[in-house]
């Protein structure tokens with residue numbers, strides 16, 4: 001799915017306030033801490049609660065492996081001024097049977113409400129359409145997850161059945 005450019009862990013996406021970079025082993029403690037928060041995990045389909053260190057270590061290894069193969073692009077979200085710090089994850093992964101690959105994301109609760117989710121998601125969505133020939137991305141947000149639904153809307157996703165969003169290539 002993804003080209004050689006993104007398959008090396010030097011690949012970065014820069015936004016006004018963030019770096020998106022590959023996750024690494026040193027991020028595991030921050031992921032356990034931030035994604036281990038029920039306020040984050042209960043809004044996602046894929047983060048177990050409670051979240052233990054070995055699960056997170058496995059996530060990081062798998063993310064780096066599938067990034068290397070170009071099957072996914074799983075990126076750590078880090079502040080521009082502290083690129084080693086992880087404050088969230090944004091990812092695009094294959095979703096066989098769906099209209100297109102799946103966009104997933106979370107941000108640690110201390111970082112909510114400042115537009116950072118929209119900034120990170122927007123950057124990865126634009127990279128997907130810039131660097132791959134893909135025509136469509138899909139995502140999903142719980143009906144009660146107004147912030148996530150708004151992020152998807154702001155990043156060009158259209159609602160299909162209440163929970164699934166689809167973002168076509170524009171132009």
Ligand SMILES: CC(C)(COP(=O)(O)OP(=O)(O)OC[C@H]1O[C@@H](n2cnc3c(N)ncnc32)[C@H](O)[C@@H]1OP(=O)(O)O)[C@@H](O)C(=O)NCCC(=O)NCCS
Pocket residue numbers: 039040041043044105106107108111112113114115116117118119140141142145146147148150151
């Ligand atoms: C979804 C998430 C990434 C949003 O991150 P964020 O940085 O707080 O979001 P932003 O600040 O970029 O924007 C959120 C938008 O939703 C709006 N919003 C936030 N909370 C809201 C609420 N309770 N009701 C309605 N709108 C809300 C904001 O006003 C903003 O819209 P605006 O720019 O038009 O004002 C973050 O809340 C999160 O990680 N949640 C837990 C995990 C999750 O839900 N992941 C997505 C799974 S589908």
